[in-house]
Amino acid sequence: MEPVSPPDLRLLPLTVAAWVTAWWAVTQPAGPLFIGLGPVALIALGLSIVRHRWAWVAVPVVAAVGAVLLVTGAHQEVRAGDPITAAAAEGASVTVVGRVSADPQRLASTFPARPGAQRWLLRIVARQVVRHGVPAASRAELVVLADPAWSRVSVGEIVRSTGRLAATEAGERPQGVLKVRGPPVVVDAGSWPWRVAERLRAGLRAACAGLPRDAGGLLPGLVVGDTSNLPDDLREDLQTAGLTHLTAVSGANVTITAGAVVAVLALAGVGRRGRVAGTLLAIVGFVVLARPEPSVVRAAAMGAVTVTGLLLSRRGVGVPALLSAATALLLWDPWLARSFGFALSVLATGALLLLAPAWLRRRDRRLAEVGRAESRWRTAVFAALSVPLAAQLVTAPVTVLINPTISLVSVPANVLAEPAVAPATVFGVLTALVAPVWPWGAQGPAWCGGLATWWITVVARRAADLPGAALPWPEGVGGLLLLVTLTVVGLVVAARSRRPLRSGLTWATGVVVVVAVTHGGLPVPGTDRLRPGVPDDWLVVQCAVGQGSATLLRSGAHRAVVVDAGPDPDLMDGCLRRAGVRVLDLVVLTHFHADHVGGLAGALRGRGRPPVLVSPLPLPAGQARSVRRLLGDRAPVAVTAPMSGTAGERGRSVTWSVRTPDPTPAGALAAQTSRAEPDGAVVNNASVVVQAVVGGVRVTALGDVEPEAQRELLRTGVGPAEVVVVAHHGSANQTEDLYRALGARIALIGVGAGNDYGHPSPKALAMLARARLVVGRTDTQGDLSVTAAAGSLRLVASA
Template identity: 25%
Template sequence: MKRPLVISAIALIWGIVLADVNIYHGWGLVTLLISLVIFILVYRPLKGKLSRFCLLAVPLMITGYILHSINEHHYYDRFAEMESQAVTLKGTVYDEPRHEEGKTRFTIKILSVNGEENARERNHRIQVNIYSEEPIPGLQYGSIVNVTGEIRNPAGKRNFGGFDTRKYLAARGISGTMSVSAKAVNILEGREFSWLKNAGYRLRNAIISALDKCLPQETSSVAAGMLIGYTDGMPEELEEDFRRAGLAHVMAVSGANIAFLLAPLLWLLKKIGFSPRWSSAIAFPAMIFYVFATGMEASVVRAAIMAGVTLTGMLLWRKPDVYCSLAFSAIIILLCNSFMLFDPGFILSFLATLSLVILYNPIFGKLPKWLPKFVRDVLTGTVAAQVGVIPVIAYFFNTFSVISVFSNLLIVPLTGLFTVLAAITAILGNLYMPLGMSAGLLTRIISGVILFITKRTAAIPWAEIRIATPAFILVVLYYALIIYFRFCHPRMDREAARPVAAVILAASGALILLTSIPNRALMLYFADVGQGDCALVRTPAGRNIIIDGGGSINDEKGSFAGEHIVVPLLYNLNMTEIDLMIASHGHMDHIGGLKTVLDKIKVNRLIVADAPDTEMRELTDKALEMGIPVTQMKEGDVLYQEDRLVIKAIYPLEEEWLMPNAAVANANEFSLVVRLDYGDFSALFTGDISAETEKRLLTDNADIDCDLLKVAHHGSKYSSSAGFLAKASPSLAVISVGRNRYGHPGPETLERLSAQGSMVLQTIDSGGILVEVWENEKRMRVTTTVR
């Protein structure tokens, strides 16, 4: 085996995975021991053919397990004892503050907690969010600050397939978060910083400043993105265009950017008279400064390590091996922080590079010879990279760019020239502005072409399609098939290879069919959307229904809950089309996310309460503008019906004289209350009604007896009266609630539910809650995201 480093990298990764998936270390150690035994058993009969350095896999697998276990202890729940307590942290600003949309965000490295310099939290990092319309004067990298506020432990995965904030921040070395006002931050005298990192930030700011002065705003933002990966100044619409056109990767600094900049630098040094060795030695520190200027994202660190290996090889007159370079860079990054293994940027960077290496020659050889070589090069690179990352992009982002091959064929040949021109513009702009502006003229021309192609291709309606999250086992199967047909199949005897390939493809097809078999159970999913309501229903016939969508009164430029929780959750649950959207009432914590769902997912019908709820107007008007039929319903109306399943309204009441006065009543009292019956099972969704409306239902003798109750108004003490609960008599009560200042859920409500004998689950504690009911069963199968 010529590449023992590759085996060692795989072993390190496997050790990290074992530590991550095993909740209990006892089981983790058992699986680690089994893995080591299997490796030794495989190695022994092959040791004559394999290098002894392959045995490095043993200590690296153990290292991966131990290191990740230590890192979990280091980052997870580090501030559990301090959570929800006001503390004063003294620390140094660890990165450059970033200001956008009324918020300044930065990281501090803790020096002391409440004046205690020997606190165990010293040297941990906290992400601080300051709500302010303007950047904080004097706040910069290295500033020493006092910050007073509540520390929060980052949340892990809160919904099935949801985003894991805790892992994301841990990959960036962050253990906790604070959200405070500008008054809570006090900038002290002095600064503490790394001169190398500070030089990188100064270089980045100098580049951005020069580009802004020498180029129009849109061109400058594209140049900064391609040159150093800085997209803060790019308009959201333009970022969306690059993504839809399948060109988002050109804004992520990677090996191509380093190659674009190193190649002319090495050529210039050679022309000056430096030898290849001296050129490499000079280029090395220049590359280090460039890495710090880009913000040290995973893709550029990976590329820099690989470039460093190449430059070192030039110094030692050794030709580097790309597989070993990739393995070496992965080992270095993961040893520094094992959580990087789960970072999408890390995964995409390595997969794109690896697929280019593995698939370039086979794809290039299949293309027609009459095509110009540069066209074949671009086509091969684009297709190879796309093949490597398609399932991962689908898994993490639920998108697939149909137009990417065509757009990359037009854009990629220009990116190298544009990156070099942007660099020249930035350099000359800092040396002598007129020269920078002159260089910027040519940069503008190339940028104009890039922007024209990007916007035109992004405008094609089918340029990008949204897809459901593929099953993880299918993603693994995809890469297993690529590895088999690239490396194993060609080496087999032809007579044996064909039947083996047939068996593998048949087994793969069977696995795909098995994962595609629909679940015929009734599925009720209560999403954790924070302080709001959102319930998803998939009927046995496969129809998708959403009842409320979370949101916040602070949602001015779109709903955070809708964009980052509800829509991804719908794709994770394979709900790519909503047959019925039900909005209980017009408060933003119920309908804010629904507006985002209307924008992102096809909705066939919207149902609202037949009541004077003026706050619902915004949602219904939006739906009507999109051509979605809107129906108002009240007591006795059937919202949906299929075999053995019916959803009907029991409130607002049919008798209008029993309803509250619209002039003085809160929208909560006009909530659409619906009842779901499936065989012997029943569920009640109560919106935000109060005890007064519950009395109206009891007076009207409404059928509220149920097995599952979605508790009204997030568990408010003014709802869920004893009389109402006695008649409803639910076996399971679900409270959709998050952190709030209203005292939800009220202790009185919890006591009344407990006295009734109901099992109570809260989304703030359990995360997303899945309830499954099978035909002819009344028993509920309950699964929670947080256990």
């Protein structure tokens, strides 16, 4: 067996030093960075004098640190002198002219029914800023929060708009946030490469319009990162199944595209130098087409270095190319050190270059030692498992910082989806090239690419529904360190085993199961039959959380929308576990009384970072501040005080809208002005009323609205419902006409046993009886579940 040279890791210390330095340096002003160059230069000089082999290793590392400090200091000096920096610090109103540098994205924190309520996010690189009528040149990068009219701008266009600036946090690449109202003024269409790229992307979208919804939405995302038509529920399933990376252009796309170009040029008889030049041009063009995102730029830089290595006929250039590309990019743009996309891209590529080949070589050695030959299909299976497992192990500690969940199905899902990636990419790029000049002819490759993405969507849908698809994991740095420790231990165990892949999988699975069970996130098989009150086919659950209200609306397998969270975190967490909910798609807090928001931390415990809708009235002030503080600690949770009529869809089975009363009635204004504790009825009447359709069943949750707000609902019109969550825990303050107008068949009352309020009131129970509603109450019946088997509504109680 031919000996294999060890991987060339000589550049690794240099890359790590540059990365760590850049991570810190971008948070500092220019002064300390330039001052730090002196000690670094002295250290480099001292090391160069020392005649020791380690000195020659340390000198490049110190040089990299100095280079990063110098480059970042120069950047910070320019940023500090830019007029936008001072204007952002003062919150000034300005007019900005700049080039659009990133595609507009609709913010997940808004769920509008009216187009004017939408907010979109994009980035521009400023060219000129006008403040107090005085123009000044600028090169600042800005995040723009804008109206829906901005959704039609494209990368490369020069736009002008007026808005108010806000400063960003230290360490963020943008120098400010520009909040604008109204449409942009397009000053110039931009340079020709961007115009061509936009025409190609538009042609790809148009060619995909005739494909099935999922396949047609995924193909542009997989090929060029255009997720504008990707269905929200498919986006969530891709994330749950560990396939989100397919919607972010990465090294795989660049490699596939470059490989196709090389093959075409080789068939055309082009020589090596011509193939290299053509491939480099294709890589540059692909970056413009897919947008220069961090992962795309990293992949393109590595591809350029690799092609250069091939031109020089050098073998084993993969690892040095990766490290060289990462270091060069960090020197070019130090803010990449804080980009999750850049980190995931580098780590995944490193795993594919180092870990997976090492497993394959070790397996070959084991087989050679025992003198046994392996069948081709088993070798192919081993290789197919090694690649996604290596990438998963290395990137998981970073992904838990973004979303504190881990998946037992991501590796097999990636194995099943991977064969479709290459044909989808090739046919997708071909579609984009053909569509602008021959739209009808582009339909053929579009359908071929759509067939490949259809298979990927099938895998994502099925995998997301499997047990173990999204297991909660401890959040923050603690969760990262725990996963790093377990990963290292698992790799050591695998390295000492005669069957490394099998033992590694066994170790990883065992650790995940133990940690997930102890963390409370994984239901043990067979426990469903121990929960008679929470049937598998539940659509709505009114949780037994004591004297408070918490309602679950099923939005998918092991997913839910939560309306209020009860008074106690542990009780809320327990109800979600009994219902088998592992991921929250949305949280609605109808108002800020403690019996509706006190259990929020338990609801969010290990269930991701769902957007949160809150009452527009932030009273009682202390409780509202506590909620905001809790959500602020879990960034990037999006918090929105919705307008009446706000609507949306979550998961596969929930469509919803909200009704909000006047958020500033006279009593609330008086309370805010006097800083006195508001009257309870004032806060109750500011409750957000939720109307939803869950699996075809209409549900209305009334919060704690009092008769005044109930009559307002009647006056403005309220839609019918089959299930109603009774207002204010069944208090006596009810408007019978409202319940009759709803026409509901089942009434759910969230109430605690032996409460001091006399809830539910005999008067309210009598009113519900006259309206012929089936009444469930959590104080005597425990968790209340609504099912709709065979189209027939059924109320199931756990007690």
